[in-house]
Amino acid sequence: MTKRCLEIRRPSMGVMNDLLGPPAVAGLRGVLARAAGQRDWPALAAAAERLEPLALRARADLLAGALLSDLDGGRGHGAGYERADAIFRVALQDPEFSGWPIWPVSEAAVTLALQDGRPGSFDDALALLAELTPRLTGEFAIRRLLIEDLDRALAIIADWTRHPDGHVRRLASEGTRPYLPWAVRVPEIIARPGATLPLLDALRRDESEYVRRSVANHLNDVARHAPDEVVAAAGRWSADPGEHTAWVVRHGLRTLVKKAHPGALAVLGFTSGGVSVSVPELDRGTVHLPGELGFGVVVTNDSGEPARVAIDYVVHYLKANGLLAPKVFKLAVAELAAGESRQLRKTHAFRQMTTRVHYPGRHQLQVQANGTLSAKAEFDVVS
Structure with a gap:
């Protein structure tokens, strides 16, 4: 069986549409024609x-x-x-049956299983997605099965956490993520944050980095609506660590750390309180697009004990509606002795991108250390 690349990397906006272009469709038609006995596929053409x-x-x-x-x-x-x-499973014997055309095939299979309505077809559709996922992924089509009957699906998916193929184990985590990119939402997963955590418990020590990364991203997703459940899970994992637990926990808590969630900071060993942050000193008052802004800041451990400090900076971007929108960026992790001060410097780039448009006007910058925010420093952006 032909395997896809170890990790699906979502392409840039400029090229992703071509992944399902006419050449890919022609290849799919050939595979299905062979699987169905040279049957024509006019609607696909x-x-x-x-x-x-x-x-x-x-x-x-x-x-x-x-x-x-x-x-x-x-x-x-x-x-x-x-x-x-039957046709799709015959096609699975063909090494050319792989790549992005698997996505519409998986969607068609799920549609038919749901139309059929029998529990056996529901279960078999999940099994088919597990067979298809090594050729690309079943993470998008599986969402409609989760919507249809979450508990029945999760009972089957739980067995995938012990599957010998890492792609199938990864599907158990990735396919059930609350906010999976490009995928339809499953409202019940968001309403029941504990429903998918047993899957993550089973996969957190997986031998595959591909699977562990999905576990961390899934945990980070849950943190958006159930931070306390995520902190509790991360605490359990940290109390019984494996070789890669520290990375999984750190990556899974990244959004909560940026939000200075006290529980997340505590799990990662960051000391609460006793830290002060100076007003950032900017190297210029105006940034000309495209351009850069340099700044320096002093973080001080005012306590009488050593402190581990997570230091981030916040750029408050001016939006088209005239309001400011904060975006948090990593700066450093520092180990500070009692009474120690540490000076840090950083240069931040301002360039127009498809994912962030810069608007001329007054912006602000802050630095936070273990949740303690500095005063804001202001600067202008001009085109």
Whole structure:
């Protein structure tokens, strides 16, 4: 069986749509034609000509719909799950059945399983996604099965945490993430933050970095709506650590640390209280786009004990509506002796990007150390 790359890297906006372009569709048609006995796939061929204006997610949905039409054969009463499943499993014997065309295939399979309505088809669709996921991923299509019956799905997914294939183990964590990029939300996962934590408990020491990274990202997702549950889980893991526990916990708590959550800081050994931060000294009052802003700051441990300090800085960006929006960036982790002061310097770049547009006007900068915020320093950005 042909495996995909060890880790899916989401491409840049400029190239991602082409991942499901006409060449990929032509390859999928060839695979399915061989799997179904040289059967034609006219709807899929027609869909390939309508891809150009669409983004990647819309392309996947269009191709999934075309697959359903071709599987139905024009009869108009809906294709059966069992028949489609048989074709897809034959296709899995073909090493060319891989890559991004797996996404619409997985979506079509789930649609048919849900239309079928039988528990056996639901369970088999999950099994099919586990077989498909090493060829790309089943993390997007699985969401609709989670929406349909979360408890039934999680009971099956729990067994995947012991699967010999790391891609399947990773699907157990990644497919159930509360805020998985590009994927539909599963409201019940957000409403029940403890529902997926047993999966993370089982995978936190996984031998694969690919799986462990997913566990950390999943934990960070849960922190957005259930920080106390996340801190409790991180505390349990830290009390019974494995070789990579420190990294998983640190990465899983990264958003809570930026928010200076006291529990998260405590789990990571950062001392609360007794730290002061000077007003940042800026190297200029105006930044010309594209440009840079340098600043210096002094962090002092005012306590009588050594302190481990997480130091971040906050840029308050001026938005189009005239309001300021804070964005936190990592600066340093420092071990300060009792009474010690540490001077730090940093240069921050201001360049227009697709993910961040800079607007001319008054901005602000702060530094925080273990949650203690400095006073704000102001500067202007001009184009």
